[in-house]
Amino acid sequence: MKGYLGIDVGSVSTNLVLLNDNYQVLEKLYLRTQGRPIDTIQIGLKKLGEKIGDIQIKGVGTTGSARNLAGVIVGADVIKNEITAHAVAASNVVPGVRTVLEIGGQDSKIIILREGVVVDFAMNTVCAAGTGSFLDQQASRLSIPIEEFGELALQANSPVRIAGRCSVFAESDMIHKQQLGHCTEDIIAGLCEALVRNYLNNVGQGKEILEPILFQGGVAANKGIKAAFSEELDAKINVPKHHNVMGALGSAILAKEEMRQKKKTSFKGFDVSEFSYNVSSFECDSCPNSCEIINIYQDEELVARWGFKCPKWEAV
Amino acid sequence: MKVTFPHMGNMNLSIKSLFNNLGLDVIEPPPITKRTLDLGVKYSPEFACLPLKINIGNYIEALELGADTIIMGGGIGPCRFGYYAEVQKEILNDLGYDYEMIVLEPFQSRWENFIKQFKFIFKHVEWWKFISAWRLAWAKCEVIDKANEYVNQMRAYAIEPQSVTKLYKEFLRKLERTEDKRELYSLVIGLKDKILDLDLDMKRDPLKIGIVGEIYVVLEPFTNLNLEEKLGEMGVIVDRSIYLSDWVSEHLFSNASNTAKHHKIEEAAEPYLEHFVGGHGLETIGQTILYDEKGYDGVIQLAPFTCMPEIVAQSILPEISKERNLPVLSLVLDEHTGDAGFITRLEAFVDLLARKRRDQVGGQVI
Incomplete structure (x- = not known):
């Protein structure tokens, strides 16, 4: 059987996706980068290589902030930025998607598509208040596992208002509200609303957000954020099944496209995990x-x- | 008296030539590097815009080399630039440097005033000497801009865009040593010939991007992380809306053609912005529309972080973009020297333009 490999090496996570000829995801891996992209890529390839048996890799794509590094290590056929990769994956999963909200570890973006073509995009510029790292940090400050963060937000009765423009303001505001005696659920729900408000004012400024809307990236797993988006935009928010590996999925699709023109893949094989x-x-x-x-x-x-x-x- | 001045793109080549030929001892600040930026950031107010900080770095590095007189431009209007020189003087005084700063306030389009101001510095210089030195420096300025314009187009056709950049740099080195006007023109012709000898693919139909924004970050590649080169290497024809020669001539000679040119920009901007907002805010709006009329695929706006005129423009651009179906990317520049995030945005923007064009001609879109 033939497969296409997509690798997304971001600041927080490294994802691998194996795609078959019919754009179906055969395997996916979500690993924490932990500041060591090379080791993580090697571990990822080794794990994937053991899982898939005798699938022949016909093409490889890399994306994410370490896309060039990853490209050198695995021998990529196509190295593409994460905006294109995310857009490609989104329009593959939901044909006709018109808005992609993506919140990752260190950056957040919005992609506007019309008729399957990216017509506009924006990325957070000078501020990290609306990103996954910030949520991570607050979750650990409250000693709540990040996985339970969203569930807790949904249990809130009356979310408190938290300043969302800047993570420093947000944090001090949160502490202040805690000390007043608000319950954790309400504070977390307030934080989700603040993050969404910040995202829409900052990244989404002046963008025409039309349905269908796809919400992807690591933060899409957070039900509290999803609910806050849905309320703020008064629209249905879809979270795709593979929401946390969409970048890798997109780059696998791009690799498949690339191989229409290219004859032989430059993939160095799963053995690269053996190299030092x-x-x-x-x-x-x-x-x-x-x-x-x-x-x-x-x-x-x-x-x-x-x-x-x-x-x-x-x-x- | 050892004279120095701040950097802005290739401006140093013309200014050095002018001052040298007027018999001044010139100490050029070293090229802008991380050290320049570090010095500037360390000694400038945190909320000042990037050009002020780099100026400070330039001065300190030049003063270290023995300069004792700084020549700086002044200004009027809402942009903070008008107050740069005064603030910079205070900073350098506080640091204890012994120097003189001469501020050239805007010349208000009258030659006599301009010369009067210069007379202050060049007391001993005869007027005919001044005119011939000016002519050479002016020719250098014009020739550099012509060459730059050409290079920005040809990178898109070259199989190896880097070799075009290499030839351009070699041209600049030669130009620096040239003291003869006619020789300058043959240098440009030489550059064009050499570029045409490279491996070119003239059958390409490259994307075209116009650059608008604040003059300093548009002209100074250190601050815009070599935007023109990067786009050229992605196979894009780049056009800058601001060239030093245009800017100087607009402020110096208010002749009919310059007035008409500026009038056209104002007219284009009028549906969105009806008056001067400082800096190049109005020009950013007008030029964006002119690029659209000229059939460009997209426009990139460059602005230093916290630049007021460009913030005004930035808030208008999305509307223009929507109404005219013209993609616009706004990039805010500050101290960052890591360009990974910058390249991501540029790449994605170029992809967007390429797909938009393919879509219009009915090509295959993923």
Whole structure:
């Protein structure tokens, strides 16, 4: 059997998706990146390789903030940004989707599609108040597992109002409300509403949000946020089955598209988990830019280098 | 007297040439690097906009090399730039530098006033010497802009866009040493010939993106993370709405053609914005519409974080984008030197434009 592999290496999670010829997800993996993308990619490939048996990989795509690194390690056929990957996955899952809300670990985005084409998008610019990391942090401050966060929000009777523009304001506001004696459920529900308000005012500013709406990314698992979106937009919010791996799914689809033109995949095989990858970095002292040059070695061989601003270190 | 001035794109080449030929001792600030930025950020008010901070870095690095006189522009109007020089003077005074700052206030379109201001610095210079030095510097400015415009188009056709950039840089190095006007023109012709000798694919029909926004971040590649180069390498024809020569000539010579040009921008902006809002806010709106009329696929707006005129423009752009079905991407620039997030947005924007075009011609869309 033939399969296409999509890998999304983000700040918080690393996801792998294996797709068959009919765009069906055969396998998916959701791993925490934990600041070590190379190890995580290798672990992911090893796990996936053991699971799938004798499926032949016909194409590989990478996306996410470490897409170039991942591309070098696995031998990607297509390396694409996460906006395109998410949009492609969304319109594949729900043809005719017109709005994609995506909230990930460190960034959040909105993608507007019309007739299956991305016509507009926005990403959070200078603020992380509306992202998964912030929720993560608040959940651990309240010693509530992030998985239960959303359920608790749904149990609230009267959500408290929490300042949502800035995570520092939100946190101090939350503490203040706690000390007044509000119950945890109401505070969490208030936080969900604040996050949604912030997202819509910041990322969604001036965007025409039309149904069908798809909500994806790690935060989409949070029922409290989903409910808050649904209330604020007065619309039905769909959370796709594979909501937490949509980036990887999109890049697998892109890999499949790419292989229409390309003959042979550059995939290095599941054996890459056997190689040892080393990264060394040094500070170039040729000028005061002090570029941090990063060398990526596969065993002893230099396979990639980046971080430079001038052509001095261009050649590998 | 050892004179220095702040950087802004390739402005240093023309200014150095002008000052040198007027017999001044020039100490150019070193190229903008992370150190420049660090110095500027350390000593400037936190809420000041990015250009002010980089100016401060430039001054400090030049003063370290022995400069003792800073020449800086002044300004009027709602943009904070008008107050830059005064604030910068205070900062450098507090740091204990021994120097003189000469602020050239806007020349109000009269040659006599302009020369009078310059006379203040160039007391000993005869007027004919001034004119010939000015002519050469002006020619350099115009020639750089012409070359830049050409390079921004040709990267999109080159099989290896990097080689176009390489030729352009080589051209700039040669231009710096040239003291003859005619030679300057042959340098441009030489550059064009060399680019045409490269591996080109003229059958391509590249996407076209116009750049609008605040002048400093549009002109200074350090602050816009080499936007023009990056887009060129993605196979896009780039056009800048602001060139230094246009800007100078608009402020210096208020002749009929300049007035007409600006009138056109104002007219284009009128349905959305009817008056000057400081900086390049009005131009950003007008030029965006002109790009749409010229058939560009998309527009990118560049603004330093907290830039008031561009914030005004930014809040109007979504409406223009919707009404005219023209994709617009606003990028806010600040201290960040990591460009991963920047590239993600550019890539996604270029993808969006490519799909939009394919969709219009009825191509295959995923």
